[in-house]
Amino acid sequence: MQTRREFIKTAGAGLAVTTVPDFFNISATMTQHHVAVQLYTLRDDxxxxxxxxxxxxxxxxxxxxxxxxxxxxxxxxxxxxALKAHGFKVTSSHADIPTKENIQKLADAAKAYGTNRLIWHGWPEDKRYSSLEGTKELAKIYNESSKLAKDHGLRFGLHNHWWEYRNHVGGKLVYEVLNEELESDIFFETDVYWVKVAGHNPADILKKLKNRVQLIHIKDGPAVFNEKLIKDEPDPMSPVGQGALDVPSIIEACSDKVEWLVIELDKSAIDVYEALKQSKQYLSKFKSVSLT
Known part of the structure; x- marks a missing residue:
C-alpha cells in the first residue's frame, strides 16, 4: 500500500441496521447529496x-x-x-496549489476531466499552520490562487487533514482563522474523518461552517490521533457506517450547499472494493443521498 507521500511523489509532485432511525427519513424534498469516490482510494490498483x-x-x-x-x-x-469510456463523471480534482506557473496546466486538466472544481489536497502539513502569522500568510496565498482559478473558469477549494482542527494559533484553531480570512468563494471540502481525529464532532463543525462546505470526504474507522499519522501511516479504515463516526448526524448537518459526499479510504481494513460496495449501500439508505 503506497503512502500519500509516496503516491504524490510517484505521480509527479455491521453494514445493515436493524431499525431505521429518523436520520434516514430526511424529506426527499431536501437538496440531494450525491455520492462519489476519491480515486486515491485505489492508487495501488x-x-x-x-x-x-x-x-x-x-x-x-x-x-x-x-x-x-x-x-x-x-x-x-x-x-x-478512460474515465469517460467507463462512464464516470468527474466531480472535482485534487491538485497542487494554483500558481502563475502551473495554472494553465491545471486548467487544461480540469477541462479534460469536465470539471471546474480544483481542490488543494493539503498534504503534507505546512509548518506555517503553527502560527497565526503563518496561517494568515497561507490564507493570502489561497486567496491569490482562487483569483487565478477564477480567471481560468475554475472554482478553488481546500481539503483538510487533522492539523487545521488541532493546531491553535492566536487563540483560535487554524480552520477558524482560515474561515475568517479566506474570500467567500473559496469552498471547503471537509474531511469529517480528520475532524473527528482532531477531537471534534464533525456535525458541529459542519453547522458552524455552514455554506463554506460544498463537498465532504466521508470515511469511517477508529478516528483517533496517534503519532504514526505524521508518517502517513493511518489506521485501517472501515466501510462508511461501521466505524467511530456518527454518519447520520453528519449527513443531517450538511447544508444545502453540500453537493457531494466523496467516499475515501486511505487504507482499508477489508478488501477495498468490498469496502466501497458496503459504503455505497449504507449511504443509499439516506433519503437525502443520491447515488447518481
Missing part, C-alpha cells in the same frame, strides 16, 4: 492495472469520481479518456 481498476469500480455502480494524481505512466489525456 491503478498503478498495477489502470483500466482494469476503473472497470471494477464501474461494476460496483459507482458513477462519480474525484481525481487525485495518476501513475507516472498515465497522462491526464489518457486518464480523462
Amino acid at each position: 491503478l498503478e498495477k492495472d489502470f483500466n482494469g481498476t476503473l472497470k471494477r469500480l464501474a461494476a460496483l455502480g459507482i458513477k462519480n469520481v474525484e481525481t487525485a494524481f495518476w501513475p507516472k505512466t498515465v497522462s491526464v489525456e489518457t486518464a480523462a479518456a
